[in-house]
Amino acid sequence: MLSGIRLFALGAISALALATAAPVRAATPADTLVQAWAIDDMISIDPAEVYEISASEILGNSYQRLVGYDVNDVSKLHGEIAQSWTISPDGKTISFTIKPGLKFASGNPITAEDAVFSFVRAVKLDKSPAFILDQFGLTKDNVDKMVVQTGPMTLDFHMDKAYSPSFVLYCLTSTVGMIVDKKLVMSHEANGDMGYGWLKTHYAGSGPFAIKEWKPNDSVVMERNANWDGPAPKIKRVIYRHVPEPATQRLLLQKGDIDIARNLGADDLKALKTDADIKLESGVKGTIYYMGLNQKNPNLAKPEVRQAMKYLVDYATIADTIMGGLVKVHQTFEPSGMLGTLEKNPFSLDVAKAKELLAKAGLPDGFKVTMDTRNSPDITGMAQAIQQTMAQAGIQIELIPGDGKQTLTKYRARNHDIYIGVWGPDYQDPNSNAQGFVSNPDNGDNASTKTLAWRNAWDIPDLTKETDAALLEADPAKRAAMYEDLQQKALDTSPFVIMFQQVEAFGIRKNVDGVIIGPSFNDNGFYAVSKH
């Protein structure tokens, strides 16, 4: 009677046995580098539009810019596509000469026309990163006259003021300054969109790798570009696979299913230290973790309270435990690795000192306040640790969790008390963060420029002027000193409790060499990678 059941059972068991005996390739192919990374932030691979971390890195490996900098010493600039550049006596024009004989991946030659097109296109399309170019007085209407071709291999970049050359050149190293293949892009133009619809998901660059395929939320495939002017990459393919879970990335890495895991957690890093097949490499990134104290809250508006709160975070413990290996303590608004960064961390957990300051502010018993926290594990963990130390001085924080979009919507409307934020510079120049933290041209609710200082209602006409002045300082040393001064003032008075700077940690299989981890995301390079 049970023969039927036995048969089924037998079938099921043999299916199981077969499947478990199935071959699982132990390693990734020798000519392919496979990385697991959370790439769900990617919305475009068009340099005129890219503003996301993962896409920046991918463009960094597949496009070239006029100028670049040494990833080990950011102060050293060099030409990438540009052979040389000169600055006009009035400081308002930079003239570039393009290197001869360069070719795009498509085979088209790289000329000044492509460079001009790339800048004009970015300004006219006016996507998120366009403001980086707009800062120099470029607008949709005047850009055709501001960026002009002066010969087959030469172009002039005009500006409305004599901005500091270092500022301009650093801005041109960002992804929006990448040079696209005009002929290829324009062959896909539709309805006068300058190839926008096509380039969003396609590739027209000249970097070490060419983007072959991007499947949103799934994978990116890059292949060696034979036309790149640098030494040919040893690996043929780089594959990014979207894996959102750190634990999964680690398993894949340990099993050899991937070569590099990009989003490992603090405890994964700790555990991998003892794994003989894995090495850990890391680089300091520009991203900063900070708390913004809204000055519309009368308690937080008191200068002593602002300073007291800076003494109520256990920076070292957080950086060693829940964020171990992922951040370093950093308290000035310019990240390490930037021109003019003030390397100074004067604050540490000091409850007595904080209590003293609170007493001076007339709040000896502390007060109650809310904090909006994004529900990602890092921010939540940090918030809870801060909540605990603040309570020691009587400051009772009520956490209001929400997802990223919710908390951000509230922050941008200045409806928060305290917000834990993450901020990275838009380009490798100190002005980016100075604009954010210590500039607020109009503190009104309907201001047109809404900086981080504005979001926290910090009204600072003097600091705003100083920030603007630093932009026009031609001498790099003097300029650096101006930023150092701004940072000191922020340490003493600002409503920003700046806590950490991000460290990007890679878990890499031992047989992979040559990964370059640079200061900004588009500096992470894989062209020198080899596998053995």
Next chain:
Amino acid sequence: MTAVEETEGRNGALPPWVGRLGRLLVTLVITLVGLLFVTFLIGRVVPIDPVLAAVGDRASESTYHKVYLELGLDKPLWEQFLIYVNNVLHGNLGESVLTNRPVLDDIADTFPATLELSTFAILIGTCVGVPLGVWAAVRQGRLVDQIVRVLGLVGYSAPIFWLGLTGLLVFYARLGWVAGPGRIDIAYQYDVERITGMMLVDTLLQGQWDAFWNALSHILLPGTLLGYYSLAYISRMTRSFMLAELGQEYIITARVKGVRESRIIWRHALRNAAVPLVTVIALSYGNLLQGAVLTETVFAWPGLGMYLTNSLGSADMNAVLGATLVIGAVFVALNLLSDVLYTVLDPRVRRRG
């Protein structure tokens, strides 16, 4: 458990199944319009700023305003609904903010993965669940019956995402018996050409045996877990249908005639129980779609369920509503199918419950 179960019959001159099918079709249309309305309403009350979701934190005010107009958010609500319905009727579910592609394309890409997983699961659920149910019915009240019952209840009770995580930890990380998250190892991923979008089928069609076994070792864990859920339900229903059949007179007659017991069970009783059973299986196939949402998320299975949760995480409402709509429509279609099957397979159109 479903709408069809309790609908009342109606007597008329036509054969009953004609009226029944006609009414089903009307229900289908009304339900689909209702689905549209519900998804539209949900989409319009989101407190998340859809523009912000599209342009990101640092966009300028002018970019913001441009996108606001592009998304049609300045128009009155009723107009937005009409536009929405019109678009859906033309197969336009809008563009996903996340992927920048038409939602329908995304769904077409991800659906085969879900179909593959659910089919694998329903096969396990049926092939194991039916014999178990029969066995339990035959040994009613005995130990076997109790074990099958508890097994079923355990299946109803364990959170599938937790079982999935634990399963991955034990069978993938510790024991290495199965492959990890995803549908296939990266090493094979770019060798398999997409034909049906179902890995097991595509690899077979292309004769790539290594890749086939690899894909099988990937689907084994999530498919079995999901299958367990349908097994719980299928075995339970099989048991009760079998009990009903085994009490019928024709079985007693057969026994008196001396027909072999195994023949009575597998040939006579099961064949008659098969009619309602088919509808149960079709229904649990539909239910797997929702089990797949959590399972896919845990196993990084690039199907409709993971697409849905990904979109949720980034407030990509077009994608969320598109996926919800499609899952709803498939669910309705399966309900309809189970009803049609019931009508076609059983001319008496028996009524249960």
Next chain:
Amino acid sequence: MSVMSREWLLTEQPASRRQAHVGQAYRTWLALRGNRLAMVGLGIIVVLILMAVLAPLIAPYDPIQGGDLRTERLLPPSWQHLMGTDDLARDIWSRVAYGSRITLMVVALVAVIATPVGLLVGTISGYFGGVVDTVLMRITDIFLAFPQLVLALAFVAALGPGIENAIIAISITSWPPYARLARAETLTIRNADHIAAIKLQGASSLRIIWGHVVPLCLSSVVIRVTLDMAGIILTAAGLGFLGLGAQPPQPEWGAMIAEGRQFIIDNWWVSTMPGIAIFVVSLGFNFLGDGLRDVMDPKARK
């Protein structure tokens, strides 16, 4: 009230409708008591309720505020920490204990919201029939057309994450089966003699529905809700797991599993403990529900 003696409860000739009802319930209880699985389930639910009530007494640590990050993080289960500690040095047992309050609250609130809605829609539909019935049942069908979790996900996406919104979303998706059940019951009741008698006395429809129809449907709907409770718990946990339900630092079990998944390789206990809690509790409700079904539906018992 007279003394509720066994004889009074089990009499074959109840003196009042109330006595008949109470007697019926008592007989159900007697039958249920003989079902071992149902009793185990009931025991689990009683323990859950005790845990929720006594959480401050049985939890040795604060469920939200953690200990020393440097020395008390991710400790394995021990006598100090029965279920170990999590990444923020919080005692997991204390969090599980307090989490039982959230679970109970979700179940109770969904029942309190969805039951009346289902009852009202069902009884009105069944009592009036005709167009009202058609319209209400079409709406019900539409809601039934979505898989529950998927519809709840869409609602939470619209309302925003949070435990309150999760409860609302689950309630919105839970009432349709109750409406169908109540309608079916109403159809059998509405032509009963005593309803006709009340109608003749000139009572308003609303009064009849509220005073006479609803009470009669109540018991079967309540039993159906009990059968669904395990499902409600699992849906709430699923939402929590996806980050759409209770938000950290609330000790909701589903969210705790999600938090623990980062540590699952080295610190299995972080996500396993809340997982076991969900499993045991929903098993309890399922055992009880299964027993109830057996008792209430003699066909299935046979």
